[in-house]
Amino acid sequence: MSAKKAKKKKISLCMIVKDEERYLPACLESVRTFVHEIIIVDTGSKDRTVEIAKKYGAKVFYTPWEDDFAKARNVSLEKATGDWILHLDADEQFEQEDKAKILSLVRSGTAEGYLFQVINYNFESTGDVCVFPSLRLWKNKPEYRFVGALHEQISLSIIEHTTADSLSVTPIRIHHYGYAEAVMKEKRKTERNIKIAELEVKKHPENGFYHYNLGTEYLRLHRYQEAIQQFQLAWEHSRGVQEVWVASLFKNYTSTLLMIRKFPEALHLLNKGIQLFPDFADLFYLKAVCHFELGQYHQAAELFQQCLMVGASPTPQYPSNRALSNEKAHYALALAYEKLNQVDKAIHHFQQAYLCNRNLKESLYQLFPLLCRKDSMEQARTRLHDIVQPAQVEEYTLLAQIFMTWHQYSAARHCLLEAERIEPNNQQIFYLAGICSLREGNYAQAVYWFKRLDKMSPNYDVAQLFLYYCYAAVGQQEAALHLLSSIEKNEPFLRALAKVYLEEAALLLQEGLFYHPGSSIINPKQIHQIREVMSLA
Secondary structure (H helix, E strand, O other), X not given: OHHHHHHHOOEEEEEEEOOOOOOHHHHHHOOOXXXXXXXXXXXXXXXXXXXXXXXXXXXXXXXXOOOOHHHHHHHHHHHOOOOEEEEOOOOEEEOHHHHHHHHHHHHHOOOOEEEEEEEEEEEOOOOEEEEEXXXXXXXXXXXOOOEOOOOOEOHXXXXXXXXXXXXXXXXXXXXXXXXXXXXXXXXXXXXXXXXXXXXXXXXOOOOHHHHHHHHHHHHHOOOHHHHHHHHHHHHHHHOOOOOHHHHHHHHHHHHHHHHOOOHHHHHHHHHHHHHHXXXXXXXXXXXXXXXXXXXXXXXXXXXXXXXXXXXXXXXXXXXXXXXXXXXXXXXXXXXXXXXXXXXXXXXXXXXXXXXXXXXXXXXXXXXXXXXXXXXXXXXXXXXXXXXXXXXXXXXXXXXXXXXXXXXXXXXXXXXXXXXXXXXXXXXXXXXXXXXXXXXXXXXXXXXXXXXXXXXXXXXXXXXXXXXXXXXXXXXXXXXXXXXXXXXXXXXXXXXXXXXXXXXXXXXXXXXHHHHOOOOOOOOHHHHHHHHHHHHHO
């Protein structure tokens, strides 16, 4: 009997949209197999958003945009007929592996609402993600409505009619791409959000949450002093409550203080934050950064170690950047140990940082010179190779660039040749191999590599500078003059060419000093003078 009743429980997906043709298909595709109703409220789309929504069987309603997210979302709730409401934005996708979990909650869950883990992809180049709990599934009742024009909340009305215990945190995941940097620029979300947040602060000057929202938007635009002013007001009006947004307030407030290097003030605030939120690893990380910047490396190391111990919870209660209790904690810990001259520990944590997140390539650049301090150059190269275990072109070129940084051109060339076997027409390989040959003084070989670059390559123009240099170096005057004749009226090119000559001269001299530090022929002062001349070129 109960099984039959459970089957009748339905989920209504409720969304508001505007010009979301790029993201909406993936969003709806991620939920189409388990939601029973799709309610779309369109606030003025001019693209194919409505057409796409109807293709997925959505019931589409229209309402004008009035700079009020809660108002628009409540329109969608009024149209829903299901037993449960699922709330998503168009730039979000439901995790397919969690489908059975949400169906189980709908069938037999006892809470009024459930918080899911929203994974924010903020930093595409590094792979960083910020995870925060957000109420996304709740029982469809007329008294449960959103409040707040910006960063609107449904939880307040649910708690008002029940208790805080009626909400439950789950490990169910939603992937959110809207605040990735490129998308932020494209949609100009921050400018829109500031306008709304400023209006909310004027209407509710005693509400700390609205001051926090405005401060966060100022922080996104690097308007640090204005952000600090709003965060201070948010803290004054929060009255020390232990809500999720207050944890975020401490994180954003102290991050802003760090940006303007007010470390003692940040430490004072972080101590208060950690007292309220003792299991929030991000606050320990920020406190460690303060100690590091103040030259207190022992205290910094202890706190970075504590970040690793606290770790990332599978169901975090706060908006946590996973990297701060994982690869970034390892990386920062390695820097602290390096400052303390504890080389073995520094090596271990630089290695762990890379293994935790292979996008954190800087850890290898820091690691290699430490390996060279412990062993011979050849042993250091072998060990780095074993850590990376290259199989992809990107991994071989990474090793090559690290070796080139430390004048290991033969080893770099070997990596580039391995990469070329995988991708024979990779333009970056040609450019790096040309630079490598140039640094070795093998100008004829450098010419071979640079000439293989096509005009569409992002490094083509720079390669032409080096190509002229190489022609001149091997005495191919006719080829050099032919190349120069095609660009002789291009003044920026000629200035850049002069700079190449000066840079190459300085590099040759500097490498000589690197290999023969006791040389009396050239010294750092003379190199500095050469670089001053370069700046005038």
